[in-house]
Amino acid sequence: MEWSTLGRPRNSCRGGIHPRNFRLTLLALCLFLVVVAGSLVFAGYARAKKHITLVVDGKEVTLETRVNTVGDLLETQGIRLGSWDRVEPDPSAPVTEGMRVVVRRAVPVTVTADGKTLKLLTAAPTVREALQEAEVVPGREDIVTPGPAEKIRPEMAIRVIRVRQVAREIMVPVPYSIRREPDPGLMRGQVKVVRAGRQGKEKQRWVLVYHDGREVKRVMEASQVVTPPVDRVVRVGTLQQVSRGGRDIRFSRVINMVATAYTYTGNNTAYGVPPRVGVAAVDPRVIPLGTRLYVEGYGYATALDVGSSIRGNRVDLFMENAAEARRWGVRRVNVYVLD
Structure with a gap:
């Protein structure tokens, strides 16, 4: 007699679950229980009290909280963030024991660079980060005032001076x-x-x-x-004595000058005495008044007068009359300044 192919499989168990399937089912049940237990533990931890530090605009307080995330913490504390405010860590971060949450309110500052001034609200902690927000990049030689490490203050004026060397x-x-x-x-x-x-x-x-x-x-x-x-x-002359008219003349220096002549004008000399033969008009910046002179072709003279046209190396010599003055004319002479 032949067995039908519809008979019971050779390795089957009568009326029960296959042993291998039973083991898989038992393993799945254990994993489920572990996940549920872990979730309960986590939920319990999440709801446990945690000690955190909250810093808002530099003011620091220590809190106990049972909230799950940083965003929940801000909500329970009545802290609302503006568009440019910052919080660290991110609002979605879970609250953990000993966490430090920092809230920075945006403040107005100005940034001046490249001939332009930009007004912006920033919660950046330092000048360096504020410049990054403004997309201003200082060069290595550029000057930033206040310094890049300075803390941001409300109404701070930040300036970047571009430095170029040529x-x-x-x-x-x-x-x-x-x-x-x-x-x-x-x-x-x-x-x-x-x-x-x-x-x-x-x-x-x-x-x-x-x-x-x-x-x-x-x-x-x-x-x-x-x-x-x-x-x-x-070459500088050192000779201080010459012979003129049979006489030796000692002098401190000799000046080559343009010499003219004048006669009576009805006025006294600048020295306050009436003019006479032997009076010379000079530029006091060259020859001081009262200086004794020897003028070649004229003789001894004293600087007692001045004249509007007597400037520099010029000398005007007094003559007894107009005819003598005309005969003298204009000439170059050596004038010896006597000791």
Whole structure:
């Protein structure tokens, strides 16, 4: 006799659950119980009292709370956040034991940079972060006032000064020196140029510092003499005695001057005495009044008068009459300033 294929499977259990399925069912039940227990534990923890620190605009308080999230905490404390206010941690973060929650209210500040002033509300803690919000990026050399680490205050004015340095090379003249050599063959006060001086050239490297496009400082970094200067050499007379009219004349200096002549004008001299032969009008800046002189071609004289046209190395000599003054005319003479 043949068995029908509709018979009971070879490995089946009569009227019961397969052992393997039973084990799987038991495992699933255990996992379910674990999840439920964990949820109950978590729920219990979440509802337990937690000690937290709440800081609002720098004012700090310690609280006990059973709320679940930072947002719930703010709501229970009646704290409403404006559009630009900040809270750390995020409102969705769970409240944990010992947590520190910081609320920063946005305050108005101004940021000036690149010729523009921006007004903004910010809850940034420092100037550095406020600049980041304003999308202002200071360069390495730029000046930020107040400093980047300064704490933000209401109505704070923040300024970024753009600093630019430009290197420049220039050529500048180097002045020559004057070398004086004594010459006993020349009278004291006389000077003879032996060699003309010549300026040199120096290459200089300067760094120009600009603040917001305006030059505020320049610093010379280096210099190099390209062409050295040539000294001017002059011979200076040391002779202090000459013979004139059979007499030795000692003098402190000699001045080559343009000499003219004048006669009576009806006025006293600037020295307060009537004019006479032997009176000379001078520029007091060159020859002080009261100085004794010897004028070549005229003789001894004293500086007692002045004149509006007598300026610099000029001397006006008094003559007895107009005819003598005309004969004198205008000439160059050596004037000896006597000791």
